[in-house]
Amino acid sequence: MTQASTPAMPSTPATAPVRSLSGLLPFLRPYRGRIALALLFLVGAALATLAVPMALRTLIDQGLHQGSAPDPAATGQRLVALREHFLALFGLGVALGVFSAARFYMVTWLGERVTADLRSAVYAHVVRQSPGFFETTATGEVLSRLTTDTTLVQTVVGSSLSLGLRNAVMGLGALGMLIVTNPYVMTQVLGILVLVVLPSIYFGRRVRRLSRASQDRIADTSAIAAEVLNAIPVVQSYAQESREAGRYLVAAEGAFDTAKRRTRVRAALVGFIISATFGALLWGLYQGTQAVMDGKISAGHLGQTVVFVMLLVGSVAVLSEVWGDMLRAAGATERLMELLATRSSVQEPSQPQALPPTTHGSTVRFEGVQFNYPSRPDQAALSQFVLDIRAGETVALVGPSGAGKSTVFQLLLRFYDAQQGRILLDGVPIDQASLADLRQRMAIVPQDSTVFSTSALENIRYGRPEASIADVEAAAKAAHAHDFIMALPEGYGSYLGERGVRLSGGQRQRLAIARAILKNPPLLLLDEATSALDAESERVVQSALEAAMQDRTTLVIAHRLATVQRADRIVVLDAGRIIDQGTHTELVARGGLYARLAAMQFSA
Incomplete structure (x- = not known):
């Protein structure tokens, strides 16, 4: 490991201490x-x-x-x-x-x-x-x-x-x-x-x-x-x-x-x-x-x-x-x-535009998006990226590491702003919507699940603090987490330790899935949401996720192609570009990168 660098702050002259303390x-x-x-x-x-x-x-x-x-x-x-x-x-x-x-x-x-x-x-x-x-x-x-x-x-x-x-x-x-x-x-x-x-x-x-x-x-x-x-x-x-x-x-x-x-x-x-x-x-x-x-x-x-x-x-x-x-x-x-x-590179709009109500998921549209991470200004993470996602559609993003899959999520959540092009959620450019309204429409289950140093109950209702205990338990059951939570010394009131050290990787991931299910957003983002689960738990949780995907738009990042075969559409990325898209059967029939990845995984 290398030492974390301190930020390059602007230098100041040796002015009087009183002037400095005036802040x-x-x-x-x-x-x-x-x-x-x-x-x-x-x-x-x-x-x-x-x-x-x-x-x-x-x-x-x-x-x-x-x-x-x-x-x-x-x-x-x-x-x-x-x-x-x-x-x-x-x-x-x-x-x-x-x-x-x-x-x-x-x-x-x-x-x-x-x-x-x-x-x-x-x-x-x-x-x-x-x-x-x-x-x-x-x-x-x-x-x-x-x-x-x-x-x-x-x-x-x-x-x-x-x-x-x-x-x-x-x-x-x-x-x-x-x-x-x-x-x-x-x-x-x-x-x-x-x-x-x-x-x-x-x-x-x-x-x-x-x-x-x-x-x-x-x-x-x-x-x-x-x-x-x-x-x-x-x-x-x-x-x-x-x-x-x-x-x-x-x-x-x-x-x-x-x-x-x-x-x-x-x-x-x-x-x-x-x-x-x-x-x-x-x-x-x-x-x-x-x-x-x-x-x-x-x-x-x-x-x-x-x-x-x-x-x-x-x-x-x-x-x-x-x-x-x-x-x-x-x-x-x-x-x-x-x-x-210090000012964030992502700013709230001066006059936020309201997002329209939705009942069957959100629509997402990427229009010619070009994006380079600030730390890698010479390397494009996404290049001329164009993608339309219909309301209620389940779309899987697949491709090798570094293809730009996670970048799609980060731009959609507006952790960064694209240098070119624009992204629309339900017809509204995301940089014109307030950050709170934008992110309230989404729930993400990351690959590295985050668990806070509080109780299981508060962890699950992190995105919906007012949820009742009955709603929390229903979400936990849907995520196949209820049984292991009840086995803890104080059940849903059990303290989980810093970063959830008292739980296994699979248990932390199921807790994150329950958190997303409880939030019940119109847009669900799954980033390798079952990567830490064993085969039996993955089958149960995958079934729960498929139930949670009903009446909402879902974007899925997956390296294990078996988990996305039933997606409405699979989008294949490589080097920040979309090189193919279609159903699992269509992509295998056409050959190309997806067919090679599928052949390696399914033959193994």
Whole structure:
């Protein structure tokens, strides 16, 4: 196996993280009220914190630094004043706790809510993409964006952004108070801080680029894991566990190396910002200490300055951490927005045309269809394909592998759009009908039957969720599935495991047939619908399918010609073209490709 390739997404310049994170605005907009409340609580907590140094200055200058007073009355007054100061500090602490708790709840709620909305939007967008999207996009890549990338976004929205705003308010407030109380000293400090910003911008851009690369490498590991775990029986049957583990290890080491480079640069950024800022502020504190010794300011003023400096240094340290988180989240947001910006090659018509009602099956018409798969643009899957199918007719498509049989189904279901020609269902071009109406008229039984990790009951009524249990049981009996379902531990309520691992191949196929019978569409598509059945089950199920074909149009793909001998018409394909058609007897009599295939199978 080869590693699934990641999609070639458009490259983006190293723009500011805020611009990248602006893609989250549509997800934040519905919660403007809660955001406003969170900001209110955030400002309240910041103001309560900034009020502490001012209260501390008053405590020192008025409550403590009074010298010794022999008058007992004055001493008592000071004790009362001291208690009032401490009560004021306690009140600030309570306000800080209340505001902080309210802010924490609001921003955490926002982070969880926005992340859930974002995941749902990305998933809903992906499941509407045409199969052509998944030809170039690995499933593991999509899963990585749904999990790892959205988790990074949740960290920013639900924690880091709020923490950053709170510390920005506190830092700016502390800086403003320092400038007001010590204008000369803080002018020098600000000049030094400007020099800190310039290297930070350079380091920040590198962290952001490395964060994007780190997420891409993590997606590579997810792609390998998804591919191998979905094919674990093949891996183990060829004894390739060690090889696949080694391949995953190489990808994981690549992700680690990229993360290591990102962490190294981010650590240098954090260390530089904190060290430079702390050094600049220590210079300001040294100047303040000199002023106290010279009698220019009071001890309480110095204490206030010390606390403001601590708040400012602490805010800068937190902001440097938050900046790193924002850089990582900016890369993750870019990847998510790129995925949301992807447009399916199959689009809904702007004004869908209604399909007419039918009673005896649908009519199908292919008019000069030319189609090349996007992954094979130089090789025609169908070439000048013309086919008319009457209502209620059973038509079999036969031919060698690669002849274009499955392509007919994929175009009819509009998984792809033909480059030339058109396809009509009941007289309506399929690209003019809504996708839901179009596909509601069909039911397909694929060769590789899909079983979901839910109960047998829910699997059968997947295409008709409102069906009653009696209808489900009738469809299961018609598909020769009722007996083995009832033999399961909980009957129709039995959980079938991921991809139906608790069932045999033949049982999964009969379940898929029951699903199609229950849907009861005017057009039935059978792609080797009995290929996984034993001879006895095939005979019973074939009889059930023939009963289900009554009063509806049926298209059958078959390699075993014995299953299509009684079809109304057999269409022989080779290299994307119709080379012959007729009944089994007519085609055998004419010789050609069908006669050779029939001779090989029936003689064997």
